[in-house]
Amino acid sequence: SAVISQKPSRDICQRGTSLTIQCQVDSQVTMMFWYRQQPGQSLTLIATANQGSEATYESGFVIDKFPISRPNLTFSTLTVSNMSPEDSSIYLCSVEVLANYGYTFGSGTRLTVV
Amino acid sequence: QKEVEQDPGPLSVPEGAIVSLNCTYSNSAFQYFMWYRQYSRKGPELLMYTYSSGNKEDGRFTAQVDKSSKYISLFIRDSQPSDSATYLCAMISRSFGSARQLTFGSGTQLTVLP
Numbered sequence: 001s002a003v004i005s006q007k008p009s010r011d012i013c014q015r016g017t018s019l020t021i022q023c024q025v026d027s028q029v030t031m032m033f034w035y036r037q038q039p040g041q042s043l044t045l046i047a048t049a050n051q052g053s054e055a056t057y058e059s060g061f062v063i064d065k066f067p068i069s070r071p072n073l074t075f076s077t078l079t080v081s082n083m084s085p086e087d088s089s090i091y092l093c094s095v096e097v098l099a100n101y102g103y104t105f106g107s108g109t110r111l112t113v114v
Numbered sequence: 115q116k117e118v119e120q121d122p123g124p125l126s127v128p129e130g131a132i133v134s135l136n137c138t139y140s141n142s143a144f145q146y147f148m149w150y151r152q153y154s155r156k157g158p159e160l161l162m163y164t165y166s167s168g169n170k171e172d173g174r175f176t177a178q179v180d181k182s183s184k185y186i187s188l189f190i191r192d193s194q195p196s197d198s199a200t201y202l203c204a205m206i207s208r209s210f211g212s213a214r215q216l217t218f219g220s221g222t223q224l225t226v227l228p
Contacts (some may be wrong), residue, residue: 006157041220042120042202043158077214092157103204103216105157 120219
């Protein structure tokens, strides 16, 4: 199955700043997904990133706040912009793995905004 | 009403016990059902994947799907302290490759006491 490297693993940021999270996959994948997991909560999809097109955002998430890049089939970034303490969360990238009929997740980025 | 409801836990059992983790869902379009295990400070990892109603066994784990009742379960036999984690059920309505996100349950935190 695909192996995902996600960076950084954690960060503490000042409010008003931005953080870019990187997701690198060891094989080419069509779709990459970005999730948020707030403390004690389940995973909520932020957006789907396809190579060569604009990301598709879920209800409640907007491009200005969470811009996404997908320059090739193995890499994507998610930026959390103009952060506030409410953005403190774990952010995860995921890819679809057809061979396993499942989705593989990165280890996540634990973000704390102070 | 949430599309997927999961027994919230937390659940604490002695080593060797049989564990039952359960989810119900309301969307009849869900076709694929998965169970993920998430250790603390890690991303979710796929445990089991099922499609049809019935049981699927993999070692100590059995996934059960009852589409008529919209109910899925994960059973863990001979539970071990290493099984201590949060277990998330997840579902998807479309076939893989035709896009779409997983819908997750809220997760059940399991602790297996030695």
